[in-house]
Amino acid sequence: MSAGSHFELLDALGHAVIATDINGLITDWSASAEALYGWPRAEVLGRQIVDVTPSSVSRDEAGLIMDMLRRGDVWSGNFRVRRRSGEDFLASVTDVPLLDDAQKLAGIVGLSAPADVRTPLSAVLGRFAAGCERVWPHKTSFESEVPEDLRVEASDAHLLQLLALVMIRQESAMKGSSVAKIQASPTPPEFAAFTTSPRRKSVKITFAWSDDETLNSPLHGFVKTAAPTPYVAKLVQMVDGLLLRGFDQTHWRMIHLILPEKTR
DSSP states (O other), X not given: OOHHHHHHHHHHTTOEEEEEOTTSBEEEEOXXXXXXXXXXXXXXXXXXXXXXXXOGGGHHHHHHHHHXXXXXXXXXXXXXXXXXXXXXXXXXXXXXXXXXXXXXXXEEEEEEEETTOOOOHHHHHHHHHHHHHHHSTTSEEEEEOSOTTOOBSSOHHXXXXXXXXXXXXXXXXXXXXXXXXXXXXXXXXXXXXXXXOTTSOEEEEEEEEEOSXXXXXXXXXXXXXXXXXXHHHHHHHHTTOEEEEXXXXXOEEEEEEEEEBOOO
16 A cells, blocks of 8 residues: 555545554655645655644654554544644544555555544535546446435544445456446345344445445454455454455446444
8 A cells, every 4th residue: 555545535535644664754745734734745754743833732643653553553533633833633633654565664654534423424425526537437336225414433633534445345346348337335134143133223335336246255353344454354353344345247246234223
């Protein structure tokens, strides 16, 4: 997974995407990062990330997170940051270590957006659809059967980061002849065994790509769905969901994301 893939789609979705080297020096800074933090790209390149985005109360935690990332771990959660103006705010952040061909740490990509924003799922999917259309024109189609006021437990930021990851993992198919079909609907009875709690209603978002390759098992656990596994597992945990992989008789590759509806 390249930093470029993160920049292209997640920046289109309005998420700040910041790349650093292994020492924490900023090497890239997206347009959405400029808008969110107020720093022009030219003024932050080469600076220490801990001197730019963390709030004063988060600097110690930022150092611990950087140590974790240098070990190759993934960090995701809410983190207090600051704008150039000095204003503090809470952000939903996912930091991903980037490995080179020898599996050694080569850099870090950080994704961030305002935290705890929970809009109806249809609005989140609308933003996601618009972002995909900007990156892959005429290569995606969206259908939704969920009510316009339906909400899920996940924050918009972490859910969009996970949806983007699923698409990014299929980038080679998107550049070929395959077209992605994304459909959101109430979870059908045949998936009840895979829901985190059978008593709770849930929504299923299905991604499908036409492909001649047939998978040898209809469903696999989410840890086998995409790589790098720690990133997938962390984001699935953050959205309180379940990710499954499978196929149907017409040879469509599929990934199913099951999300619990927000409790009243």
